[in-house]
Amino acid sequence: MGAFERRHALIFAAAPETEYGYIRAFLKKHPDALIACADGGLRHARALGLHPDFMISDCDSMPEVEGAEVVRLRPEKDDTDTQGCLREVFRRGCTEATLVCATGGRIDHMLANLSLLEEAYAMGGRLTVLDRQNQIVLHEGGCQKFKMPPEYAYFSLVPLDAVLTGVSIENAKYPLRDAVVTRAGMVTISNEAIADSFSVTIREGRSLVIFSRDWTRVL
């Protein structure tokens, strides 16, 4: 049994972040979250007054390290610090993680972070990517029911694969029934739940489900 068994990990990546309100809200709901930092993500954790339980670092964007457990990586490696951090906390027993400070700045890093949703699933776990306007999860296939988080206005289906088949959306403003949805020309953006939950069925193909809100609605 890993040292972090059954802990929900809050992973700080190192993308630029200007607003921490959404992380404070997460911590209120998950006061026992394991605090994990990927390299420069430590700056964000410190800004929130948090002491990391776990840190992984190649010291290329931040010379300092801090944490109850610290793993050092060589700077020149195939994967990003955030990929390494997710793998390590899962290896130590976490099966659920929320990744923050992961969407601003470099889009290659952001898309690599979104690819972790698939990687977490392949590892038998579950990841949520969170920022001030978005909450992103992976559709796990088949028929999946989602509770619409009340702080979001929209949900979107964003195909990862070029073609999704057998797509049905129920309890939504724009329902679908056994449809084909393509990545190019995607038509499944800005849907709305008509009750407090909705369901999405996908027979074939991988997709993200993104809850989002316009920024003006947050202010």
Place this chain on the structure above:
Amino acid sequence: MGAFERRHALIFAAAPETEYGYIRAFLKKHPDALIACADGGLRHARALGLHPDFMISDCDSMPEVEGAEVVRLRPEKDDTDTQGCLREVFRRGCTEATLVCATGGRIDHMLANLSLLEEAYAMGGRLTVLDRQNQIVLHEGGCQKFKMPPEYAYFSLVPLDAVLTGVSIENAKYPLRDAVVTRAGMVTISNEAIADSFSVTIREGRSLVIFSRDWTRVL
């Protein structure tokens, strides 16, 4: 022949944007660009002192319209304003476009904007998505040579499809030869050209090529 034949379109989407320096730099290089606005993108064009040649609007995020030609859409439709804008300027003769103010804010919108890279290609044209840290193009398949833009530090290969086969990267710090690259666990982030150009070959599968720079390098 469409009215915009041979014009390079600069398309303003409506995502939050705090910095316009990269758009000014683009306009210096493309003083004759056709200025196209998708709905609230008009705010950004105005902030730069530009008068749109073309505007498409469903009036849901901006009540005003302005432009030599204006197309009105109904607010409840399947595609986003930005998707509609790209299709319309291409229909009028543009075959090359650069999309700005398209990456901040809602990630569902951002990913829908990235899907336009594939849609532009399917329409026989070419799109670049640009922001202050990133320049994103679609790999068009086969062997493609890229000039490394001097203002960027890195290039990344971000697979769109789950698996890319026959991937070779030449003239780069981290070369590859006939490799398999997967979307989950992607290992092709933060490569560097070792000369002023590099080449990427992909036998099977669709990928983005992203030029990026750390924000500290921009300041």
